[in-house]
Amino acid sequence: xxxxxxxxxxxxxxxxxxxxxxxxxxxxxxxxxxxxxxxxxxxxxxxxxxxxxxxxxxxxxxxxxxxxxxxxxxxxxxxxxxxxxxxxxxxxxxxxxxxxxxxxxxxxxxxxxxxxxxxxxxxxxxxxxxxxxxxxxxxxxx
Amino acid sequence: xxxxxxxxxxxxxxxxxxxxxxxxxxxxxxxxxxxxxxxxxxxxxxxxxxxxxxxxxxxxxxxxxxxxxxxxxxxxxxxxxxxxxxxxxxxxxxxxxxxxxxxxxxxxxxxxxxxxxxxxxxxxxxxxxxxxxxxxxxxxxxxxxxxxxxxxxxxxxxxxxxxxxxxxxxxxxxxxxxxxxxxxxxxxxxxxxxxxxxxxxxxxxxxxxxxxxxxxxxxxxxxxxxxxxxxxxxxxxxxxxxxxxxxxxxxxxxxxxxxxxxxxxxxxxxxxxxxxxxxxxxxxxxxxxxxxxxxxxxxxxxxxxxxxxxxxxxxxxxxxxxxxxxxxxxxxxxxxxxxxxxxxxxxxxxxxxxxxxxxxxxxxxxxxxxxxxxxxxxxxxxxxxxxxxxxxxxxxxxxxxxxxxxxxxxxxxxxxxxxxxxxxxxxxxxxxxxxxxxxxxxxxxxxxxxxxxxxxxxxxxxxxxxxxxxxxxxxxxxxxxxxx
Numbered sequence: 352x353x354x355x356x357x358x359x360x361x362x363x364x365x366x367x368x369x370x371x372x373x374x375x376x377x378x379x380x381x382x383x384x385x386x387x388x389x390x391x392x393x394x395x396x397x398x399x400x401x402x403x404x405x406x407x408x409x410x411x412x413x414x415x416x417x418x419x420x421x422x423x424x425x426x427x428x429x430x431x432x433x434x435x436x437x438x439x440x441x442x443x444x445x446x447x448x449x450x451x452x453x454x455x456x457x458x459x460x461x462x463x464x465x466x467x468x469x470x471x472x473x474x475x476x477x478x479x480x481x482x483x484x485x486x487x488x489x490x491x492x493x
Numbered sequence: 494x495x496x497x498x499x500x501x502x503x504x505x506x507x508x509x510x511x512x513x514x515x516x517x518x519x520x521x522x523x524x525x526x527x528x529x530x531x532x533x534x535x536x537x538x539x540x541x542x543x544x545x546x547x548x549x550x551x552x553x554x555x556x557x558x559x560x561x562x563x564x565x566x567x568x569x570x571x572x573x574x575x576x577x578x579x580x581x582x583x584x585x586x587x588x589x590x591x592x593x594x595x596x597x598x599x600x601x602x603x604x605x606x607x608x609x610x611x612x613x614x615x616x617x618x619x620x621x622x623x624x625x626x627x628x629x630x631x632x633x634x635x636x637x638x639x640x641x642x643x644x645x646x647x648x649x650x651x652x653x654x655x656x657x658x659x660x661x662x663x664x665x666x667x668x669x670x671x672x673x674x675x676x677x678x679x680x681x682x683x684x685x686x687x688x689x690x691x692x693x694x695x696x697x698x699x700x701x702x703x704x705x706x707x708x709x710x711x712x713x714x715x716x717x718x719x720x721x722x723x724x725x726x727x728x729x730x731x732x733x734x735x736x737x738x739x740x741x742x743x744x745x746x747x748x749x750x751x752x753x754x755x756x757x758x759x760x761x762x763x764x765x766x767x768x769x770x771x772x773x774x775x776x777x778x779x780x781x782x783x784x785x786x787x788x789x790x791x792x793x794x795x796x797x798x799x800x801x802x803x804x805x806x807x808x809x810x811x812x813x814x815x816x817x818x819x820x821x822x823x824x825x826x827x828x829x830x831x832x833x834x835x836x837x838x839x840x841x842x843x844x845x846x847x848x849x850x851x852x853x854x855x856x857x858x859x860x861x862x863x864x865x866x867x868x869x870x871x872x873x874x875x876x877x878x879x880x881x882x883x884x885x886x887x888x889x890x891x892x893x894x895x896x897x898x899x900x901x902x903x904x905x906x907x908x909x910x911x912x913x914x915x916x917x918x919x920x921x922x923x924x925x926x927x928x929x930x931x932x933x934x935x936x937x938x939x940x941x942x943x944x945x946x947x948x949x950x951x952x953x954x955x956x957x958x959x960x961x962x963x964x965x966x967x968x969x970x971x972x973x974x975x976x977x
Contacts, residue, residue: 451757456722489725 352480354394359487371397373478387460388450388470394482395449399442409434459485499649499691506642512634513543515579531576534564535623539580542627550631551654554624561627562620573622580630584662586673587640588629591665594704595622597739598661600822607770607850608736608743609818609825628658640666640673644680648693657737660700667705677701678710685717699731703738711742715749725760732764740820747789756781769815770850784812791816802828807839807914814847822853830859838868839914845874846914852878854886861887864895870913872899 355368374385374393385393412433415423423429452458453470460467461483462474476482516536531539538561545553554561568576577588599608600617611617632655633643643650644666647659666677681701684692699717702710714731721727735746755761765781766773769788773779791798791813801813810832817825825847832844845863848856863875876899879892 451754487723489723491726491729 352476352478352482354482354484357483357485359485365486373476373480384473384475386471387467387474390462390474390476390482391449391453391460391470392446395446396442399440399445403440406434406437408432410436456487458487459483461485496649499646503636503646503649506636506638508635508637510635511637512539512580512630515582516540531579532565532568532572535568535576535626538564538623538627539630542631551628551652554627554631557627558624559620561623562616562618565619565623566616568619573626576626580626580634583637583639584629584633584643586669587662587666588626589665590668591662592622592626594665594668594706594739595625595661597704598625599737601852605767605770606736607815607818607852608768609822609851609853610740610820611822611853613821613823625658625661628655629662632659633662641676641680644677645689645691647697648684648695649691651695651697656696657700657734660697660734661704663697663701664704664710667701667707667710670707674707682713685713696730696734699734700737703731703734703742706739711739711745714742715745718746718749718755719753725758728758728760729764732760733767735764736768743819744789744792747785747792751782751785751789754782756785769812770846784808787812788816792819802832805837805840807837807843810840811843811847811914814844818847818851822851823855826851826853826855826859829856833859833863833866838871841866841868842871842874842913845871849874849878857883857886858888861892861895864892864899868913869903870910872902873910874913 352371352373353368354371356364356366358365371394374390409430409432413431415429415431420429450470453460462476463480467474516531516539530536538557542550542553573592574585574589577592578585581588596612596618597610598621599606600611600614600621601607601609632650632652636643636650638646640663643659644663647656647663651659663677663681667674680689680692681698683689684694684698687694699714702714718728718731721731732746735743738746750756750761756765762773762779762781765785766779769784787801787809791801798813798816801809804810804813814825814829814832817828829844829847829851832840833848835841835844841863845860845866848860848863857878860875860878864872864879866872866875876896879896884892
């Protein structure tokens with residue numbers, strides 16, 4: 352499954368697209384797929400874990416060889432690690448915020464070109480599926 | 494229906510001069526001779542308003558704050574009813590009903606209004622009723638139309654200043670509980686849904702539903718709020734009128750915000766900021782929920798409110814004062830005044846902050862003494878109210894004396910004031926002015942008048958006493974009179 356993020360009205364993407372393993376069908380799904388709620392939850396949990404993994408990596412102090420320093424400098428940034436810990440990420444809180452954001456209409460979910468509007472609706476994801484999170488903007492006019 | 498056709502429809506219904514004919518007709522003259530008709534002072538106000546150019550009539554009424562109350566304080570319920578029947582005959586039932594509902598309306602208005610009520614002040618209630626009736630007469634008096642037609646065309650009739658007042662009229666109609674009320678309700682609902690051919694969504698809709706006595710109206714606005722999703726503008730329209738809502742509707746709204754976690758939206762935080770007068774820094778996260786829980790508790794439990802006045806936490810004390818004034822400002826002035834002598838600077842500051850925001854005449858007299866407070870932040874906050882000439886409302890000699898002493902206490906090049914009681918309002922409203930507390934002496938009518946020029950810097954991180962020439966208008970202060 353390929354995941355990408357978009358912002359309404361902008362060509363550039365806030366995040367590069369990434370591939371994620373297709374969620375395995377739960378035993379209790381009975382082969383009926385999973386709900387949109389479940390799909391969002393899995394994506395968010397996977398991203399939180401990926402974030403924590405990256406954060407752990409950045410905390411580790413790296414000893415760089417001269418060649419690595421030169422290569423990093425050529426890219427614009429030499430990162431020896433040793434970052435301070437950002438603290439534990441509340442995975443359940445992140446899932447709650449994502450689902451709340453969907454209910455508030457802050458973003459749309461488009462799966463294989465079809466907008467998904469109901470969190471409880473079953474969705475069917477394959478290895479070739481394309482999942483788009485489209486961020487919308489607040490309407491300020493009264 | 495397009496706007497051109499609606500304008501034509503409005504013009505066809507309008508009978509310019511109809512109001513003046515009604516109050517100057519033979520029937521009215523005969524009524525006056527027999528002790529009926531519109532009371533003389535009100536009649537004079539109407540004539541004065543209609544003598545002004547059409548575009549400036551609303552402004553003229555706004556300028557008469559206080560004056561209207563003084564002139565109409567002696568009117569009895571029967572006088573108001575008769576006045577409504579003469580000025581707006583086809584809307585008489587709704588006007589009479591709205592006039593009763595206005596007893597629940599906060600006495601302040603404008604952008605910095607606070608939802609304080611004054612059930613014990615006939616003069617202020619007469620002022621609120623009188624100015625509302627004048628504005629309604631200006632807007633609707635010349636139209637040959639009933640309340641249903643007004644509900645359908647409210648957005649087009651209101652112009653840029655009348656939507657709130659028409660909302661109160663429609664609230665009066667909804668309170669009648671008859672067929673008119675049901676029709677009005679249906680028209681407003683259809684307007685919200687965009688299903689009415691003429692009706693357009695506006696503040697009159699939310700004001701009507703929130704100010705009426707019917708829980709179904711409140712519930713409808715609550716549903717509207719919950720369904721707003723990304724429509725921050727809609728949320729803002731709803732919430733910015735909630736402080737003028739029926740007191741029970743406001744309490745329900747606080748519960749709804751807590752239950753549905755609506756404080757996640759910036760419009761809710763902003764609305765709460767204006768209700769409570771904190772002037773939070775927009776960039777800082779605000780823990781709204783604990784604050785709303787305290788307010789809700791204080792609004793519903795007088796014992797908890799009284800106990801909170803003894804607390805050491807300044808914000809809690811302030812919220813207790815605010816909650817008291819929400820129902821009766823007179824009941825809050827004495828406790829706030831007593832707190833002006835508290836040893837804690839924070840407590841004295843919030844008491845001063847509350848008294849300044851009350852814009853209540855008995856509070857003005859106490860604030861004269863606060864200018865002599867040893868802490869400059871407290872003195873500066875008290876001084877905010879004296880940007881206009883209030884010599885007639887307070888002990889002018891004492892005010893002038895205290896101002897001169899304050900001038901001597903402020904460093905020559907000005908002083909930077911720190912936050913107090915954790916309130917950003919210190920930065921926002923601490924006066925920054927020249928001449929230290931900058932009292933300027935002006936010989937007017939053989940008397941000295943102190944007119945400190947004020948300069949505010951909302952949202953600045955710190956306030957600084959600096960030169961400026963800004964002055965507040967007199968209409969911003971002294972909006973209400975105590976019952977004494």
